[in-house]
Amino acid sequence: MAFLLSHLFLVSLFLSSCTAAVGKKSIYVVYMGRAANPDHDHPGDSHLQLLASVLDKRDRVSEALVRRYKHGFSGFAARLTKEAAAKIATKAGVVSVFEDTLLQLHTTRSWDFLQYQDEIVIDADDATTASSPDAIIGILDTGIWPESESFGDKDMGPIPSRWKGVCMESSDFRASDCNRKLIGARYYNDSSPSRVVVHEGDTPSPRDSLGHGTHTASTAGGRSIAGASYYGLATGTAKGGSTRARIAAYRVCANNGCRASAILAGFDDAIADGVDVLSLSLGAPAFLKPDFATDPIAIGAFHAVDRGITVVCSAGNDGPSPKTVVNAAPWILTVGATTIDRYFESDVILGGDDNDNDKDKKKMVVKGEGINFSNLQKSPIYPLIEGGSAKASSSTSDDAKNCNPNSLDANKIKGKIVLCQNSDDNTYTKLEKMMEVSSGGGVGLILIDDADKAMAYSSGAFPMTLLTSQDGAKIKAYINSTRNPVATILPTTSVNKYKPAPTVVSFSSRGPFIHTANLLKPDIVAPGVNILAAWIGTNDSSQVPIGQKPSQFNLLSGTSMSCPHISGVAANIKSAYPAWGPSAIRSAIMTTATDSNTDRAPITTNSGSPATPHDYGAGEVNPSAALQPGLVYETDTNDYLQFLCNYGYKISTIKLITSVPTGFECPNNSSTDLISNLNYPSIAVSKFNGKESKKVSRTVTNVGSKEDRATYTVSIKSPSGLNVKVVPERLVFTENDKKLEYQVIFSPSSSVTKDMFGSITWSNGKYKVRTPFVVSSEGAETVEG
Known part of the structure; x- marks a missing residue:
């Protein structure tokens, strides 16, 4: 009997939790495309009526509504159950409904x-x-x-x-x-x-x-x-x-x-x-x-x-x-x-060999990067230890090498500078590694990190610097070859005109x-x-x-x-x-x-x-x-409508998103391949199989002054394995011809197995108008609108 009551209680608890899950409310965004009266501060009751149509009779519209969108586009955010959100997505005039995600x-x-x-x-x-x-x-x-x-x-x-x-x-x-x-x-x-x-x-x-x-x-x-x-x-x-x-x-x-x-x-x-x-x-x-x-x-x-x-x-x-x-x-x-x-340099100075009487000669400077305001002495007097040598009894060797939280024995690192790895998995942050060392009494941290080279980490007053694995190897070699290795970490200095950049x-x-x-x-x-x-x-x-x-x-x-x-x-x-x-x-x-x-x-x-x-x-x-660009590539909303057609959206959805010209329909030949013809300042061609040519069109507008020479000639930078032809090779602008079109024809000279990059540059002697291109054998994910 006790088992039966207990079983019935668990069943009822499960059912009540299911009911709560079904009825749980989250904030959803209801996007309804263009605003009918974008400059009107008081839209009609359409949002409220739409919201009311999916709410339970016990729910009040005023409490469910979070905010309205009424100027540049139409829609609202509201507290809804998952079922109500799904229902409102089927209503006329709704483009999409999605949960209020956290970006x-x-x-x-x-x-x-x-x-x-x-x-x-x-x-x-x-x-x-x-x-x-x-x-x-x-x-x-x-x-x-x-x-x-x-x-x-x-x-x-x-x-x-x-x-x-x-x-x-x-x-x-x-x-x-x-x-x-x-x-x-x-x-x-x-x-x-x-x-x-x-x-x-x-x-x-x-x-x-x-x-x-x-x-x-x-x-x-x-x-x-x-x-x-x-x-x-x-x-x-x-x-x-x-x-x-x-x-x-x-x-x-x-x-x-x-x-x-x-x-x-x-x-x-x-x-x-x-x-x-x-x-x-x-x-x-x-x-x-x-x-x-x-x-x-x-x-x-x-x-x-x-x-x-x-x-x-x-x-x-x-x-x-x-x-x-x-x-x-x-x-x-x-x-x-x-x-x-600009480079923020924080160097490590290693001490000399214990057996060498002229220790200053043996001191080695290893360049590091980081932002710290170290108050350590500039002489290398602080004992140096690898994280793996200070492993806590409950930790793994790999965690200790990386100085991950709870991996180091405080008795072994107290008063010392610790050399740590920074693994590529990003499981723990630099701050967590720094806290592991500082909380255990360590006086400084040297972190080997190739991934974040050139990005100085700020550790405040705590002495910390980042090294490449190549420089880290020098410090490891010093530790392994010296009976009592010592070091210090210098405070940061700014180095300008560092090369190469960017x-x-x-x-x-x-x-x-x-x-x-x-x-x-x-x-x-x-x-x-x-x-x-x-x-x-x-x-x-x-x-x-x-x-x-x-x-x-x-x-x-x-x-x-x-x-x-x-x-x-x-x-x-x-x-x-x-x-x-x-x-x-x-x-x-x-x-x-x-x-x-x-x-x-x-x-x-x-x-x-x-x-x-x-x-x-x-x-x-x-x-x-x-x-002073000389020429520009211009697009307008109609070009983006064509993009949405080629991308896969239905015309019924596009007409909800924005106003379309009278008679506009998505062409029957709409295709993701035609996205390459969007009048963009760069060119991308995909699914290039190396067997047939592909043609892309562009239109440029002359925005140079009247005094500028209006004849532009083309130069092409193309990779081996790809033939690139531009037609015409000269563009001559006049007062009546401010916009001119050209085509780029990509032809294979060998099989295409990787992305190929190049550029097309128009110049009139004063302006250089460069357009990069990429030609790829791969395609991309598609969507059905």
């Missing part, structure tokens, strides 16, 4: 370095005239720290009259915190009566509590601040790419990430507010592979670009593996990351784009390693050297840092050419990029291997040249 952040000298790269140096700000309108950069990120000097408005003119945004107030943010530089600030929290904050544990406010948004905003458009540094490192003038630009901050991210529903709200408001450029240093991890109709960034960016806004996004930090690039829709300008010519850093996500191999992504690369920019006033005290005040600036790495570099360049182009649309701005940036480094050699990865357009797209941005 992640892609987390001075850089601008000087980019100018140094230029053959002809033009100050980007001087290229615009006093009468040029100031561009407005919208930053969708973690908010902003308004007190930073980077956002001061001294000598700035009135706020542009086209600006329609607001400066939202909160308990720690006043309307007066905005000014003529920081002209807008918004944040997003749940609109339900309970006022539950979307990001739990965060204060609903535009104020940045993480620092990421402040850093990216100042990189894109911060004022020039002389004497900036990170506790004496990277000393110089900190400035944004467009120092004249206005900034609008949209806080869509917080401590736990960035909600899709908040990102879409940021897009929706920014479109109505009147921004010119949108900068997003965030995105989905590569493994999620969201499709365009369920990717909040792709959705928001489509409607922003449709309204003339240039959208710049980070490519992601999942490199160096191929097919990891994200934010790769053709209407997005996608940015990878490179190094600059290199494509390992973490930068790579192409080809997983959803279509007929579109080359990323588009461009820019500095993203150890970038000095503004920081929040409540920064981590553990990073502050003894006796110093918290720094107003910080050094960060990631495609998060490269993205705002391009946003700043885009803002300068928009200021110089207000009538240019997003595609012309993108083209100017891409076709003037460089694929060589400071040694005038081809760009490499930071491991030294040759880099390809799958790594860097068109190349490293050239801010000056981008202001």
Whole structure:
């Protein structure tokens, strides 16, 4: 009897848990395509009626509704059960329904370095005239720290009259915190009566509590601040790419990430507010592979670009593996990351041999990299030990070698410098390894790490440096050949004009784009390693050297840092050419990029291997040249409609997404192969079997001045095994012929078994307009719309 009662209790518990699972509610985004009245602040009751049609009678619409999208596109976010979400997806007018996913952040000298790269140096700000309108950069990120000097408005003119945004107030943010530089600030929290904050544990406010948004905003458009540094490192003038630009901050991210529903709200408001450029240093991890109709960034960016806004996004930090690039829709300008010519050196000094009387002669200096403010003595007096020799009894040898948490015997490392490996599996962070050593009484950490070469890790006051495996072998040999090995770790010094630079850093996500191999992504690369920019006033005290005040600036790495570099360049182009649309701005940036480094050699990865357009797209941005591109490749919404047809979407879905011209239908011959004909500043051809030729068309627009020679001739750089022909070989522009078309014919001269890269360059003697191409034998994943 007792068994039966117990069994019945377990059954009832199981049934109740199933019922709870079925009835569990999550926030879903309901995307309904174009907004019927995009400039109307009070849409009809269609959203409420649609939501009510799927709710249980006991549920109230006002409590289920989280927010509406009504400016650039139509839709809403609501708390729904999985069953209700599935039901609403079948309703007329609904493009897609997807759960409110959590996206992640892609987390001075850089601008000087980019100018140094230029053959002809033009100050980007001087290229615009006093009468040029100031561009407005919208930053969708973690908010902003308004007190930073980077956002001061001294000598700035009135706020542009086209600006329609607001400066939202909160308990720690006043309307007066905005000014003529920081002209807008918004944040997003749940609109339900309970006022539950979307990001739990965060204060609903535009104020940045993480620092990421402040850093990216100042990189894109911060004022020039002389004497900036990170506790004496990277000393110089900190400035944004467009120092004249206005900034609008949209806080869509917080401590736990960035909600899709908040990102879409940021897009929706920014479109109505009147921004010119949108900068997003965030995105989905590569493994999620969201499709365009369920990717909040792709959705928001489509409607922003449709309204003339240039959208710049980070490519992601999942490199160096191929097919990891994200934010790769053709209407997005996608940015990878490179190094600059600055190196943060923290050397290891090894002691001499115990048996040698002239020990100073035997001291060896091993170059390391890292950001630390070590207070160790400069003489090598500290005992040196390998992590594997300090294994805790409960640990494995492999964990001890890597100094993983709970792997070291504190009695064996106390007072010593520890040499550790950093395995490639990224199971534990550098911080966790550092804490394992410091908590056990170790006085310093030498970490062998080839993957993160060129990216200095900041360990604050704790002595820590990174070495390559080649240099690590020298230290191991010293330990094994010396009875009492000793060493010290020196504090960091900045080394400028380090060569070669740029290199494509390992973490930068790579192409080809997983959803279509007929579109080359990323588009461009820019500095993203150890970038000095503004920081929040409540920064981590553990990073502050003894006796110093918290720094107003910080050094960060990631495609998060490269993205705002391009946003700043885009803002300068928009200021110089207000009538240019997003595609012309993108083209100017891409076709003037460089694929060589400071040694005038081809760009490499930071491991030294040759880099390809799958790594860097068109190349490293050239801010000056981008202001004078000569020719541009232009696309509009109709071109993107054709892209969606070729990608696989049905015309019924496309008509929901946006307005289509009367009579527009997807052609019967729509195919992913035809994506290669999208009028893009790069060319990608897939499924090239080496048996037949493929032809690709492009159209260029002459934007040079009347004084410039209007005849352009072509030069081709092609790999062995591939014949490339351009027809015609000369383009002659006139007053009546501003746009001219050409074809590129790819023919095999041998079997194709690997990706082949090259470029096509048009030149009139003054401008060089370079278009990279990739020809591949492989295809890509397809989608049914």
